[in-house]
Amino acid sequence: MQRYILKRIIIAALTIFLVVSAVFFMFRMGNADPVAIMLPPNATPKDAKILTEKFGLDKPLAVQYVNFLKNAFHGDFGISFRYSEPALSVLLHKVPATLELGLAAFFLSVTIGLCVGILSAVRPGAWIDRFGRVFALAGMSLPTFWVGIILILFFGVTLRWLPISGRGTPLHFIMPAFCLSLYPIALITRLTRSSMIDALKSDYVLMARIKGVPERYVILVHAFKNASISLVTVIFGVLGYLVLGSVVVETIFSWPGIGRLVIVSFFARDYPVVQVFVLFVTSVIVSLNLIVDVVYAYIDPRIRYT
Structure with missing residues (x-):
């Protein structure tokens, strides 16, 4: 039974990781520029550069991804572009x-x-x-x-x-x-x-x-x-x-x-908020499926060996 639960937990964690990673790259590879959306009409190129550096959007995509995973592991999902607050707090x-x-x-x-x-x-x-x-x-x-x-x-x-x-x-x-x-x-x-x-x-x-x-x-x-x-x-x-x-x-x-x-x-192309929302929803759904699998395994032991 313990082996079955461990297997389901690993699958659940892998599912969450893949979904969040897919959303990260989907937004970063889009054509819309979140900095351009945030800036007022009279903004200068210098203002755009400052915002780009502030949110780390000037770094290569691979570096952004590694930083995102590293920070997310510690509960830091970045600052909301729209609300200028931690994305997790906004959610x-x-x-x-x-x-x-x-x-x-x-x-x-x-x-x-x-x-x-x-x-x-x-x-x-x-x-x-x-x-x-x-x-x-x-x-x-x-x-x-x-x-x-x-x-x-x-x-x-x-x-x-x-x-x-x-x-x-x-x-x-x-x-x-x-x-x-x-x-x-x-x-x-x-x-x-x-x-x-x-x-x-x-x-x-x-x-x-x-x-x-x-x-x-x-x-x-x-x-x-x-x-x-x-x-x-x-x-x-x-x-x-x-x-x-x-x-x-x-x-x-x-x-x-x-x-x-x-x-x-x-x-609004507010990447951090959308990413933390996807992580939240995916975690809820995957956790519910995990609970169902465990409950069914207790009800019907045959499921543990399928």
């Missing part, structure tokens, strides 16, 4: 807003997805089952940005029930959290329904019913307990999706989190 300042939105969306995703999925499986053909299947199909098909625009136009502009941007009151959470959680709700609903239907047809559930076990106990303990094993990967995957999905949702609703920050930094 961490925005994390609470994204964390709040992500937790709200995750709560909605798991709660609604599991409830609708279980009810759909328990009552096949009923209205809740038909609703769940239609909702799952729509939620997995509609683009997030389109859903966000429709929500803003209907609830924000037409009805004026909800604020269309910003963060500050509980009402500001409703549209962004629902928009971000729509796809995960649909995914969890669909997989919960199929897993529960298979579990309810199993022999151990039939035996429990023959023994006179209460139906609620049969559903929540015997059936759901076994169906939940296949949902572990999905629920952990939802966390990764929420981090990536925040880029679109936060931009649409002007939510002051890391998603909106990276879009602004990308167009």
Whole structure:
């Protein structure tokens, strides 16, 4: 087991290294000059030279890369071109807003997805089952940005029930959290329904019913307990999706989190902020996948030898 975990950790570390390195070279090999973007219109060539030297952009690409890796190992990801602050500090300042939105969306995703999925499986053909299947199909098909625009136009502009941007009151959470959680709700609903239907047809559930076990106990303990094993990967995957999905949702609703920050930094060619964002997101997703692999290895020992 220890060898399996060590192998997964090495693969995870290598994945993070390759992704961050790819982003580093992708930005450095582009045609846009970040110094030109930062300088005012009346700047002189001397001003450009000073800024270029300040951020180390005058050095060869290989030297920049080695310095980046060396500094990143010590937690130094450079100074933001746009904010003139450490890139890591700029990102961490925005994390609470994204964390709040992500937790709200995750709560909605798991709660609604599991409830609708279980009810759909328990009552096949009923209205809740038909609703769940239609909702799952729509939620997995509609683009997030389109859903966000429709929500803003209907609830924000037409009805004026909800604020269309910003963060500050509980009402500001409703549209962004629902928009971000729509796809995960649909995914969890669909997989919960199929897993529960298979579990309810199993022999151990039939035996429990023959023994006179209460139906609620049969559903929540015997059936759901076994169906939940296949949902572990999905629920952990939802966390990764929420981090990536925040880029679109936060931009649409002007939510002051890391998603909106990276879009602004990308167009401003703020390399340090984009790089630390990629490192953060990659680390989160890879760590979640690592946890899933370890949990599955404990659940099913056969995985350790594949």
